[in-house]
Amino acid sequence: MNKILLFAQLKEQAGSNTLALDVSGKTVKELRDYLESETDLGSLTGIMIAINEEFATDETIINAEDVIALIPPVSGG
Amino acid sequence: MNKILLFAQLKEQAGSNTLALDVSGKTVKELRDYLESETDLGSLTGIMIAINEEFATDETIINAEDVIALIPPVSGG
Amino acid sequence: MDRYSRQILFKKIGESGQKEIGKKHAIILGVGALGTHTSETLARAGIRKLQIIDRDYVEMSNLQRQHLFTEEDAIKKWPKAEAAKNRLQQINSDVEIEAIVAQADEVLLERIIEDVDLLIDGTDNFETRFLMNDIAHKYDIPYIFGSCVGTFGMAFTIIPGETPCLQCLLKKLPLQGQTCDTVGIIAPTVQMVTAHQSAEALKILSGNRKAVRKTFVSFDLWENEYVSLKADALKSKDCLTCGEDCTFPFLQADSNMKVAVLCGRDTVQIRPVDGVPILLEQLADRWRSAGFEVGGNPFLLSIVKEGTRVVFFKDGRALVHGTKNPDEARKIYHSLIG
Amino acid sequence: MDRYSRQILFKKIGESGQKEIGKKHAIILGVGALGTHTSETLARAGIRKLQIIDRDYVEMSNLQRQHLFTEEDAIKKWPKAEAAKNRLQQINSDVEIEAIVAQADEVLLERIIEDVDLLIDGTDNFETRFLMNDIAHKYDIPYIFGSCVGTFGMAFTIIPGETPCLQCLLKKLPLQGQTCDTVGIIAPTVQMVTAHQSAEALKILSGNRKAVRKTFVSFDLWENEYVSLKADALKSKDCLTCGEDCTFPFLQADSNMKVAVLCGRDTVQIRPVDGVPILLEQLADRWRSAGFEVGGNPFLLSIVKEGTRVVFFKDGRALVHGTKNPDEARKIYHSLIG
Structure with a gap:
């Protein structure tokens, strides 16, 4: 099982601060597509994705028990 | 082996940000005595001690691989 | 456009939270580095009343980290509480601000504690912090602890009856630790502590008690370290401040100079x-x-x-x-x- | 007593670090919430020169989170850069402060970039951030990114030639995310971002490049969350801003209104x-x-x-x-x- 930490508006869209899903074996790109189609998170274009406290490229493969964080850029300042 | 995170003046006294020591089996009180006699940390009276991100009482027993943090109260403000 | 519109737009506060903030009264004890920051934030946020207490006056060496103060305040040696009040009223004339130029002792605190919703730590010594801790528990008022030195700081929100208190955590008055006057400090350290203190203050003042952080935060901005520690295990039934037979030892006044x-x-x-x-x-x-x-x-x-x-x-x-x-x-x- | 004595006492800075800070020149782009905080901290810290750029004027709804400004500034609709300069000079008359009331575009930045040691992000939009990111890499100047909304914020220090850049991280200009005007913001969120931005600024300005944080920080003060993320894997050789064949695409000016x-x-x-x-x-x-x-x-x-x-x-x-x-x-x- 993978724990997915949600930040900013993603918390509201999911109605929760975290998700628990088994997404091991998928690449980060596949994860994006999967979450967009299977959850209420909406478009993940432009959302930064980290695995185990490290930003990951689209090709990175997710392992079992990896903790994933979805960080949306916000523009305020 | 236990990782011991040091904060504030303890970093300077140890000459390092962390220590790696096997202190499993000891209580927190025994840890205090041990560190005072076996390291350069000096007196640990009044230093707060956390184990795995949780403050611990003197009676708490340390397990293998526990991560320990030593937090000195500082008075500035 | 309402001056609090951006705070009201944040929906965990909203119109009702803003109304709550506008009814509240906090004491900020010490308006040095920590206290100038938290008092500015709460004045800007639209609190009803602030009592700011400090015994000291402004010096040039304060300006590096103590907001609200100017070179003119230092040249005139203006008392910190009065100088802070001047500036705070320019920032928000709707907030009632009382500047108290005095040592915060048990007599003073007992006199002004009525009707107070929150105590915020802006002091630079543990004697005063233990006094605040006692007062907070005697009158059932949340107390937001904070302290810092160098690039190291800590913050913890104490809710009487729920969390451990400062005595539970420290057992007794700490032997002299590091102070800003012995090892220095940089301003971002102060801001990191006050960001935490002020966020907790806005949760409490807006009626969002459930959102209050339960962990003790400690960080080092130079070493890029941040820890968040559970503290429940330290709550002690025998504590003289928050335990079953509490005596509030730091409220027992001396009678001498x-x-x-x-x-x-x-x-x-x-x-x-x-x-x-x-x-x-x-x-x-x-x-x-x-x-x-x-x-x-x-x-x-x-x-x-x-x-x-x-x-x-x-x-x-x-x-x-x-x-x-x-x-x-x-x-x-x-x-x-x- | 020297006004910077507490900063000098902090031994990672010391006398020599303080001298370095006193020689340095930073641009703070945007003096809204983030920029008023970082400019105040750097002015108090004794930087030699600050150029503060903002196109906007002070409004009442700014006062809840934008330091340096008063009710009078809002009533007079004073330009933010000028109002900030007035206050900063009262705080530290030794700092050379240039207020630039203008949109920060490529023409303006190319004109003033000479002799600049640091670029600090105080803006509220990614178009300007991508412009800063390009300018930083074209002239080899560290750029400290920061942004926030609600109780959520982020900060990252970009060192050309070492770290990934903002384009590496975001790939392209983000579609409209959340803004302070759509979901609100509380002041402590700003302070948490600027505590990180200012700490990194003081490391860079005092000559302590090795202490610079290598991780991307992101936090939520309401939810009590804080993460520190390694970003190295995102550095791209093909990046148009920091890669092998960089073209600085955001410095290509339009020629129309x-x-x-x-x-x-x-x-x-x-x-x-x-x-x-x-x-x-x-x-x-x-x-x-x-x-x-x-x-x-x-x-x-x-x-x-x-x-x-x-x-x-x-x-x-x-x-x-x-x-x-x-x-x-x-x-x-x-x-x-x-």
């Missing part, structure tokens, strides 16, 4: 307990006619005697500079004020 | 690219004699036409309030200024 060496400042503070106000103008006249050089402003007098500078406040308190010897300080004090 | 809808503000900004200065007094006279109500100050004019308020700045730029329609805004603009 209090003399304190101010850590690292080469200064002794002398303070009569009952604080009979002294008449500054009359004293200044007397000293000038005796040939002393006397400076000051409506809030304090500064006098140099035998190379030692002494600053007197209206409540009879004095700071004796250039010494760490309480007896020497007492002697100079008595030689000037009888 | 720029019209921008300001996110969530119901306002359109119109700006001629060459920025021929307009003569405010002459315009005011002309409009008054045509029967319009005209307000303003030496830096801007405010006029109401057919229920729409338009504010003009000396560089020919205008803010058309009460509309999100660029064409409508253009029309009003042209009807007033030709």
Whole structure:
């Protein structure tokens, strides 16, 4: 099982601060597509994705028990 | 082996940000005595001690691989 | 456009939270580095009333990290609480601000504690923090602890009846730890502590008690470290502040003159307990006619005697500079004020 | 006592670090919430020179989170850069402060970038951030990114040639994310971002490059979350800003009038690219004699036409309030200024 930490508006869209899903074996790109189609998170274009406290490229493969964080850029300042 | 995170003046006294020591089996009180006699940390009276991100009482027993943090109260403000 | 519109737009606060904030009253004890930051944030946020307490006056070496103060405040040696109030009222004239230029002792706190919703730590010593901790528990008021030095800081929100208290955490008054006057400090450290203190304050003041952080935060901005520690295990039934048979030990007043060496400042503070106000103008006249050089402003007098500078406040308190010897300080004090 | 004594006492800075800070020059782009905080910290810390750039003027709804500004600044609609400069000079008269009331575009940045040691992000939009990111890499200057909304914020220090850049992280200009004008913000969120930005700034300015944080920080103060993420894997050789064949795409200027809808503000900004200065007094006279109500100050004019308020700045730029329609805004603009 993978724990997915949600930040900013993603918390509201999911109605929760975290998700628990088994997404091991998928690449980060596949994860994006999967979450967009299977959850209420909406478009993940432009959302930064980290695995185990490290930003990951689209090709990175997710392992079992990896903790994933979805960080949306916000523009305020 | 236990990782011991040091904060504030303890970093300077140890000459390092962390220590790696096997202190499993000891209580927190025994840890205090041990560190005072076996390291350069000096007196640990009044230093707060956390184990795995949780403050611990003197009676708490340390397990293998526990991560320990030593937090000195500082008075500035 | 409402001045609080962006805070109201944040939906965990909203219109109802903003109304709550606008009804609340906080004491900020100490308006040095921490207290100038938290008082500015709460004044900007639209709190109803702030009482800001500080015994000290503004010096040039404060400006590096103490918001609200200017070079002019330092040149005039304006009392910190008064200088902070001036600026806070320019920022938000709707907030009721009371500046109290005094040592925060049990007598003062007992007198002003009625109707207070929150106590915020802006002090630089644990004696005062333990006093706040006792007062908070005696009157069931949340108390937001914070302290820092160098690039290291800590913050913890104490809710009487729920969380452990400062005595549970520290057991007894800490032996002298590091102070800003011995190892220095950079301003971002202060801001990191006050960001946490002010966020917790806004949760409490807006009626969002459930959102209050339960962990003790500690960080080092130079070493890029941040830890968040659960503290529940330290809550003690035997604690004299928050336990079953609490006696509030730090509210037991002495009855003598209090003399304190101010850590690292080469200064002794002398303070009569009952604080009979002294008449500054009359004293200044007397000293000038005796040939002393006397400076000051409506809030304090500064006098140099035998190379030692002494600053007197209206409540009879004095700071004796250039010494760490309480007896020497007492002697100079008595030689000037009888 | 030296005014920087507490910063010098912090031994990672010391006398030599303080001297370095006193030689340095930073640009703070945007003096809204983030920029007022970082500019205050660096002015108090004793930097040699600050250039602060902002196109906007102070409004009441800014005061809840934007330090340096007072009610009087909002009533007078003082430009933010000028209002910030006034206050910063009261805080530290030794710092050279240049207030630039203008849109920060490639022309302006190319003109002032010489001799700059650090770029600090105080802006509220990614278009300007990508511009800063390009300029930083073209001239090999560290750039400290920061942004926030609600109780969520992020900060990252970009060192050209070492770390990934903002384009590496975000790939392209983000689609509109959340803004302070759509979901609100509380002041402690700003302070948490600026505590990180200012700490990194002091490391860089004092010559402590090795201490610079390598991780991307992101937090939520309401949810009590804090993460620190390694970013190295995102550094891309193909990046157009920091890669092997960089073209700095955000420095390629348009040659037309720029019209921008300001996110969530119901306002359109119109700006001629060459920025021929307009003569405010002459315009005011002309409009008054045509029967319009005209307000303003030496830096801007405010006029109401057919229920729409338009504010003009000396560089020919205008803010058309009460509309999100660029064409409508253009029309009003042209009807007033030709």
